[in-house]
Amino acid sequence: MFFSKLAFSWVNPLLAKGYKKPLILEDIPTLESVDQATVAHGKFTNAWDSLKNEQTIKNTNMVFKALAKVYCREMVLSGVCVFIRTIAVVARPLLLYAFVGYTNRETADLRQGLFLVGILIVVKVTESLSHRQFYFIARRTGMRMRSALMVKVYEKQLKLSNTGKKRHSAGEVVNYIAVDAYRMVEFPMWFHVGWSSFIQLCLGIAVLFSIVGIGAFPGLAPLIICGLLNVPYAKAIKKCQLEFMVAQDKRLRSTSEILNNMKVIKLQSWEQKFKEIIESFRELEFRWLSEAQFKKVYGTILYWLSPTLVSSAILMGCLFFRSAPLDSATIFTVMATLRTMSDPVRFLPEAISALIQVNVSFDRINSFLVDDELKDGLVKRDQEMERPDYCIKIEDGNFAWDPELSIPTLRDVNLKVKCGQKVAVCGSVGSGKSSILYAILGEISRTSGAVDVFGSIAYVSQTSWIQSGTIQDNILYGKPMVRNKYEKAIKACALDKDIEVFEHGDLTEIGQRGINMSGGQKQRIQLARAVYNDAHIYLLDDPFSAVDAHTATSLFNVSLHLLIMASLQIFRLSSLFY
Structure with missing residues (x-):
């Protein structure tokens, strides 16, 4: 088992199978439990909650501390591997110096030569194995970090308050997942590369001093100069x-808003104007991207120039101070040592750049995760129906979309809905009809009062919500298939004729946001989802907004009657908002 993990021979069966035939999904082994996103998210959440209770959130980077708390052991293990690899790399020039010195002797002991060759082989094997283990452990740790943060960002989005949603648009949240969380894959590797490169440089300088003495001093000058130039x-x-x-966030926010309102833009023929807006944001983004790429040329020049300058200065120092003879052993050792120092000089600027990007991502994700969220307990829920005399009870409720405003959105709300009762709330535009629904759902901040809800809830929004997948997937929404109830829900929501027209029936794929469905079809699909959900309470926010009058009459007479009377549950509540 130890050798299998050390040499990665555990992957040989998969490689052998792939050599014989193309691999399919069944050939790929499943992830271990420790690598699953659920486990990574659970560990991160526990560390996050413990740190959240210990100190003030906004004064520290909680994301970094939580990740360090969870993955400290793995980071130490990968650090040990990279340290062993660094020692092995630095030891090679010393072994080369001893081996060349051995070959230059007139009389040499064979056993000593074999010993030097053996040590050189052991050092090279140790370097190779430790480097592979470091790379594997670091990438695996980064994958777990990324999975934990991606799930945490999704979870935070569901809890984010309304003021928080104003500060973080949908495009920015996508960036937190697609860009910032993805950088965590590289973070452990670049972190260890950064400090190990510095140690390797220092040890390389020590080797040079041990070989050429004070002749190495002139070589320090260009090395220090190149290091100082890395600061700006x-x-x-x-x-x-x-x-x-920042420019990328602006572009994504504008693009998201434009795509969501494309129908209005097309009707008003504003395509060119909004195209110019997107292009202006893209030009600003491209300008900063190109400037960063041009500055990387500066780092590349330093990398290729510094070894030549350092080696020339060291050899000139040897001639000037006469600190070491310029024989083959000295020259080969100096060149080999400078070769071991070239990789740190090359990777150190890249590591600094990568860690700077990771630091930016840490700050962005931390600012999102510590942002205001909806408080727990806004709505007292009881799924077991311990109070069957009423379903919803609001007493002296005051609700506000922005808690900082002095005037709440809804004031002095008192509502008590009995089991099996139908309630219709009517009012003018902006009077707060939908806000009452959100108050029952707990999606709006409650400044005072009490809200009690007994039983499960099915919600139909005014703007239809459709996920990518088949019609059947959208109706079932993860619940098991009960054919009789499923067919009743389709018929009650007047979807049977639409499904007959589709080539693949209810297995027809729905595009992104239901792009290949009409507004009425999407509304009826989400209504069928609510009917099939078989909940205790139904909250319908203007369910007939996107359907014609004939279909609306059919839905009202058939679907709502089914919700109220034909279910196996004790009662139903329908809230209709016109």
């Missing part, structure tokens, strides 16, 4: 990265 380079890269992310 890192600051410039960080500024470009911050501005690039």
Whole structure:
């Protein structure tokens, strides 16, 4: 088992199978439980909650501390691997110096030569194995970090308050998942590369001093100069990265709003105007992106120039100070040592740049996760129906979309709905009809009063919500198929004729946001989902807004009658908002 993990021989059966035939999904082994997103999210949530209770959230980066608390052991293990690899890399020039010195002797012991060759082989094997283990552990840890943060961002989006939603648009939330969380895959690797590169540089300098003595001093000057020049380079890269992310957020926010309102834009022939707006944001984003790429050329020049300058300065120092003879052993060792120092010089700026980007992502995700969210307990829920005399009870309720405003959206609401009762709320536009629904659902902040809800809820929004998938998937919504109830729900919502027209029936794929369905069809699909849900309470927010008068009459007479009378549950509540 140990050798299998050390040499990665556990993957040989999969490679052998892939050599014989193309791999299919059944050939790929499943993930271990520790690598599943559910487990990673659970560990991160526990660490997040413990830190949240210990200190003030807004004064520290909670995301970094929570990840460090969860994955400290794995980070230490990968750090040990990279440290062993660094020692092995630095030891090679010393072994080369001893081996070349051994070959230059007139009389040499064979056993000593074999010993040097053996040690050189062991060092090289150790370097290779430790490097592979470091890379695997670091990438695996990064994958777990990314999974935990992606789930946490999704979870936070469901709890985000209305003021928080104003500060974080849909495009920005997509960026938190697609860009910021994805950078966590690279974070453990670049973190260890950063400090190990610095150690490798210091050990390389120590090796040079042990070989050439004070002749290595002239080589320190160009090395220090190149290191100091990396400071403004890192600051410039960080500024470009911050501005690039801000410009990207603006573009995604505008693109999302334009796509959501494309029908109005097309009707008003505003395509060119909004196209110019998107292009202006894209130009700003491209400007910062191109500036960052041009600055990376600066880092590349430093990488290719520094080894030549350092080696020339060291050899000149040896000639000037006469600190070491310029024989084959000295020259080969100096060149080999500089070769081991070239990778740290190359990767150190990249590691700094990557860590700067990760730091920006940490700050962005942290600002999102610590933002205001809807308080728990806005609605007292009881799924077991312990109070069957009424379903919904609101006493002296005051509700506000923005809790900071002095005037609430709904004031002095008192509502008591008995079991099996139908309630219709009518009013002018903006009078707060939909806000009452959100108050029952707990989606609007309650400033005072009490809200009690007994039983499960099925909600039909005014704007139809459709997920990508088949019609059947949208109606069942994860519930098991009961054919008789399913057919009744389709017929009650007047979907039977539509399904007969479709080539694949109820297995017809619905595009993104129901793009290949009419507004009435989408509304009836989500109404069928509510009917099939078989809930205790039905909240219908103007369910006939997108259907014609004939279909609305049919739905009212058949579907609502089914919701009230034909269910196996004790009672139903329908709230109709016109």
